[in-house]
C-alpha cells in the first residue's frame with residue numbers, strides 16, 4: 001500500500017509521524033510505503049508570528065528543518081505537487097516527477113489574499129507572515145499615538161487572532177506608557193465581536209474595560225491609502241493612523257488550478273475527512289471546506305483520526321474512527337494572561353476568566369509544539 | 378435560473394453560520410441564491426440583519442424541524 005502525504009505543515013507532519021509509528025512493522029517489511037511531498041524544507045510554527053509582531057520572539061526561533069521532524073521511515077521530498085490526477089491515483093510535481101498512490105492525504109494549508117481588497121497590501125500591517133510581523137513590530141515601535149484600526153477578512157485562519165492582537169495592542173501601548181494617546185478600534189464582519197458566541201460574551205466586557213471601541217457588521221471593501229480611511233461593504237468608514245489587518249484567506253492556488261475545490265477549499269466529509277467522491281483521498285487542516293476553525297489544533301485532532309483510520313485500513317481493511325469537530329484554542333488575553341476555548345460540532349466552548357497560569361501554559365506549548373508535530377504529544 | 382447553492386452550517390460554533398454565508402457569498406455571482414442551513418437560533422435574526430445592512434436580498438427563511446433554511450440572493 002502506497003501512502004502519499006502532500007503538505008508538510010502541522011497536519012501533514014502529525015499524520016506522517018503517527019502513521020510511521022502505527023505502521024512500523026509494515027514499513028519495515030515493505031508492505032507499506034510512506035512518502036511526503038512538501039513545498040519547503042523548513043517548518044514554521046505559525047502562532048509564534050503574533051509574538052514576533054510585538055518583539056517578544058525572534059523569527060528564527062519559529063523554524064525547524066522539516067526533515068528533522070520526521071520519522072526515518074518517511075521518504076521526504078521538497079517538490080511541490082503541480083497536478084493532482086485523482087482518477088489515475090497519481091500526482092505530478094514541480095520537477096515533473098510522478099508519484100502513484102493508493103491513499104492520498106492533502107494538507108496543503110491556506111494563504112492570505114490581501115491583494116483582493118484594494119489598498120490593503122500597501123495600507124495595512126499584518127502579522128500573518130514573517131516579513132509582515134517584523135514590519136508590523138517596526139511600525140508599532142515608531143507609533144507615537146493616534147487611531148489604530150483592526151480589520152478582519154473572511155475566512156481567515158486562527159479565528160482567535162483578532163481578539164488576541166487587540167489585547168496585545170492594549171498591553172503593548174500601556175507598557176510603552178502611551179495607551180492614553182492611542183484609540184483602538186476593532187472591526188468585525190458579523191453582528192458580535194467574535195464568531196463564537198461565548199468568546200464574544202467574554203471579550204466584550206474586557207474590551208469595554210480596556211477602552212477598546214468596536215464596530216460589528218464591518219466587512220472591508222477598500223482601504224483609501226492616501227487619506228487613510230477604511231470603507232466597509234456596509235457603507236461605513238473610519239479614519240486611521242495605523243491599520244492592522246487579518247486578511248481573508250483562500251486555499252493554495254494548486255487546489256484551485258486542479259479544480260479540487262472552489263477558492264481552494266476541498267469539499268470534505270465532516271466525520272470521515274475524506275474528499276467528496278474519493279474514499280481514498282483524505283483532507284485535513286486549513287484546506288478543507290469544513291465548518292470548523294482553520295487552526296493547527298483542528299489539523300492536529302483531524303490528523304489523529306485520519307492516521308488511526310489509514311492504519312486500520314492497512315491492518316483490518318476498514319476505518320475505525322470519526323472526527324467530532326474537536327478544537328482546542330488558547331486565547332492570549334494580553335501579555336501575561338490567557339484562557340482557552342474547547343469545543344466540537346455539538347458542544348460550544350465554556351470560557352473561563354483569563355489567568356496567568358494559562359498564559360504560561362501557552363508559552364510552554366509554544367515549545368511543546370515540536371513534540372506535538374513529531375506525534376509524541 | 379441558477380441552481381441554489383446549499384451551505385450546511387448546522388452544528389458548528391466556529392466560524393459559525395453567518396461567517397460561512399459571508400465566505401460563500403464572496404465566491405458567488407450576482408443573482409445567485411444561497412441557502413444557509415443552521416441549527417443556531419441566532420441565525421434567524423443575525424442573517425437578515427447583515428443581508429439588509431450590506432444590501433443583498435432575503436429570499437426566505439423557515440424552520441424545518443431543528444434547522445433554519447435561510448435563502449439569500451447576492452445583489453451586489
Ligand SMILES: Cc1cc2nc3c(=O)[nH]c(=O)nc-3n(C[C@H](O)[C@H](O)[C@H](O)COP(=O)(O)OP(=O)(O)OC[C@H]3O[C@@H](n4cnc5c(N)ncnc54)[C@H](O)[C@@H]3O)c2cc1C
Nearest residue numbers: 007008009010011039046047080081109285286295296297
Ligand atoms: C499568526 C498566526 C497565528 C496562529 N495562531 C494559532 C493558534 O494560536 N492556534 C492554532 O491552533 N492555530 C493557529 N494558527 C493557524 C495554524 O498555524 C494553521 O491553521 C495550521 O498550520 C494549519 O495546518 P495545515 O497542515 O493545514 O497547513 P500548514 O501548517 O500551513 O502546512 C501546509 C503545508 O503544505 C505545504 N504545501 C503548500 N503547497 C504545496 C504543494 N503544492 N505541494 C506540496 N506541499 C505544499 C507547505 O509547504 C506546508 O508545509 C495561526 C496561524 C497564524 C498565521
